[in-house]
Amino acid sequence: MGCDGGTIPKRHELVKGPKKVEKVDKNAELSAKWTYCALSQERLKRPIVACELGRLYNKDAIIEYLLDKSAERPNTEVVAHIRGIKDVKELNLTDNPAWEGERRNIKGDRYEDMHCTMFICPVVGLEMNGKHKFCYLRTCGCVFSDRAIREVKTEICHKCGDPLKEDNLVVLNGSKEEVEKLQKDLEERRSKAKSAKKSKKSKDAKALKPDEAKGTGNSSESKPALNVVSTNEKPADAASGPSTSGESSKAIQTPAWPATGSKRSVQDMVDKSETYKSLFTSHSSAKRTKDQLSNWVTHTPYHF
Template sequence: MGLDGGTIATRSDVLRRQSSRVAQHDTSRSSRGGNAAGKVSDPGAVEASVARQTAWSNCALSSQPLQPPLVADGLGRLYNKEAVIQFILCAKDKVTEPEALLQYANQLRVAAGGLDHITSLRDVFDVTLTPEPGRGASGSGKARGGGSEAAGAGGRGGGGAGSGWVCPVTLVPCERYPCSALRPCGHVLSDRAIKNLRGPAGGGGGEAGGGKRAAAADETCPVCGLAYTSTVPVNGTPEQVAVLRAGLRAAAAAKAAKREHAAAGAAGEEAGRGGSKKRRKGEHGEAA
């Protein structure tokens, strides 16, 4: 059958040709289409893995490879600090270069309101990532407080698979295991390491509630030795990001209410001073 020397097509060969997904993911060396029983990757899982690796390899603002100095926002996304500074300057109309303005417009279009919480450098904090041992380094940065240096061994620039960043305690790859940034020092550790440092009663870091909780006196960063007050999940799950975003909105609303209260108090004091002046003038007029 087929005039190819006696090869007979079976039912499995015919059915296999109807599934392009099986054919594309087939890893066997069969000349008749491969082994239909082979493992087929889930496209959704592959896309999620690629997205997570990209988040740990590239700046969330400029899409360029991560290069120290690095910062993170309240949602746990990683940025090149230079890109954040340029974004803030463009937002304040302090940049006139057409290329920079076009890039700023594209960033706003892609973010679709996801960058509204970044208005100044106070909205981000410095972070330090630890490169995988043995990978080529293209830069270095040091956390506040004299911690260990972090080299820029991004996934695209490091010459290997993965982002190239690991937990400095457990050495597990950051893009494969949940990690959180310690504040205020900014070192990024795996949640497993944070849980082990806190002990059985301490709980895990970077939980769905945003990981923000008061640190005990002995809860110090194992890299630089500084006490940390809270943790922020880095490139966390959608649930964690939703909780963090709600916290940012609540903090912004509280800050706005505080400003309005202060402005109302100042206006009341000014009105009181104006009324007292009028009364004093009236008293002087009656005395005259």
């Protein structure tokens, strides 16, 4: 069987097989993790933060997500573990002196190195392009390459001098196994912090119980002291009222301090002077007699 021009077709030209699954370029995918924000998919720019799982974000994208979590955004599953701004750490990155910016090859007449990135390791000078393993300290946020940590043994941070411990190192854009390990460590830390918070609350509650028992145990201390006041001395409030002879010989017990919740009159205070009591309207000098009161009072008087 031939076609026009005497050509003979082959089998793959006549029979269509299943489409091949497109594979993602591993180098391009790895480079994108170190170049673009994991949440907003925008190019990384200062300030840059990292989460406990080692993913890189723009700080403004994280703040927008925390302010409005109900908004529809792509890739929200990568930030599901972030509850607040304290769950991310701002990175202390070292600039690459060889970086010329995004428009370094506008004309297209020069070689463009795709592995040249904005940041490098401050110890050995390796570039953060995804080809080398990088870590950051959870305490200070300084970023170093794994080679620098292995080759240059030290107990303090190379950049700021903070204590350097292996437990505080978080791998940036690690493999699947490394991310699973970081996820497990994160859950353990959160569970320990939660249990410590509960134990602290229970201790505080136990410490308050003995104090409450002491306050309510002694009933004699909670009762107000009683002062015996003789009625022979005419009280200030009863100056304008009639007095009976039968009550003059009796003694009345009046509490020096009233019970909790009751109103205390200034005129009942024994320790206050008569001059001080006369400053208030409840004093006998401020009260009017029958002769001083008017026969009628209008609610809204009109004067013509």
